[in-house]
Amino acid sequence: MTEQTSNQETTQQSNESTDQLHVGAIVEATVTAVAANVVHAEFGSQKIGQITRKEWSDVRLSTLEGVVAVGERILAKIIDLGDAAHPLQLSRKDAVNAETWAVLRERFEHQVTFPVKILSAVKGGLVADVEGLRAFLPASLIDFHFQSDLSIYEGKTIAVILTELDEQQRRLIISRKHAIEKEQQSLRTQKLREFEVGQIVTGTVARLTPFGAFIDLGGVDGLLHVSEMSFARVKSPEDVVHPGDQVRVKVLRIDPDQGKISLSMKLEDTNPWRSVSEQFHVGQIVSGTVKRLASFGAFVEVAPGIEGLVHISQLSSGRVESPAAVVTPGDQVRVKILELKPEEERMSLSIREAVKEQQKPAVTRQPTQTQTKAEPTSATLGELFGDVLREKFKL
Known part of the structure; x- marks a missing residue:
């Protein structure tokens, strides 16, 4: 490399650095230190700036410790160039720009699952930081079951999906329950690929409904309709199976798109x-x-x-x-x-x-001569043999 070329590159880097160092510029920085009220971040050619707790997020925070970790890469906006006595000031929350909203719209439209850190529990739900914006997670969208103590989620990183987005109001609503449902659906789809129509498998009765029973096949539940529980007519599912029972079932139908599988206990060997x-x-x-x-x-x-x-x-x-x-x-x-x-x-x-x-009238058979029986009589011996004796002795 010639000296002229080296000087040109140095000048170019210097110009790029100068272009970056103006109020309003958006820079990509790496967190180098975290304190309760300030975060230090490095950008460009080893430039150091600080982000106060107020400028970190739309969310009101009591401390930055535990919220961000050293090594995280962030977008920040230069809000004050500082001087020899005061460090350069950055703002993470003001770095939210058109590009950030484009990323969020992409996540919203495609229902992308992404991680967030829960910062605090408030009345009615949880608060998280998403790209410097305040995101609210309603209590009804945290889990499938009621959660009485929401503080257990503070400081935890959870997977969520964006359910509402309003750029003008800087408003984000997120859902953990939707993310769980999507994950379960993905797992069901993968599990369903292990089964084939006609296959005989063993499962456990998970729960009963008026129309049948759901059978746990090891990661996916299949529906055993009441009409498929027996070759005989079944009035109620509990007449045949109970939760916890081990049953042999045949796979009737598989719907990967819906994540559903239909089962039958009407096996050929019991037909x-x-x-x-x-x-x-x-x-x-x-x-x-x-x-x-x-x-x-x-x-x-x-x-x-x-x-x-x-x-x-x-x-x-x-x-x-x-x-x-x-x-x-x-x-x-x-x-x-x-x-x-x-x-x-x-x-x-x-x-x-x-x-x-x-x-049809019953067919009567005529008795044979040998089957004919003498009618009972009360006659005396004299009466029975009198005619014979008279004939013999000409009486």
């Missing part, structure tokens, strides 16, 4: 239809219980988990306007099996035909 042909056959008359009615007929359970349809035309020999006019759920009825399709889990039944079978 009563697999052995239905061993219990029933076409033409057989069996007893059953009316389970539910439809506009087109009634469903009758002939064995646990085995239901057949009695079509409205098979309810009675007469015309039937409504199944409810003939049967009611809970009725015990006799039905004749008209059709049986185990592979389709279908059985067609008839009350009408069962009644006809019962009304």
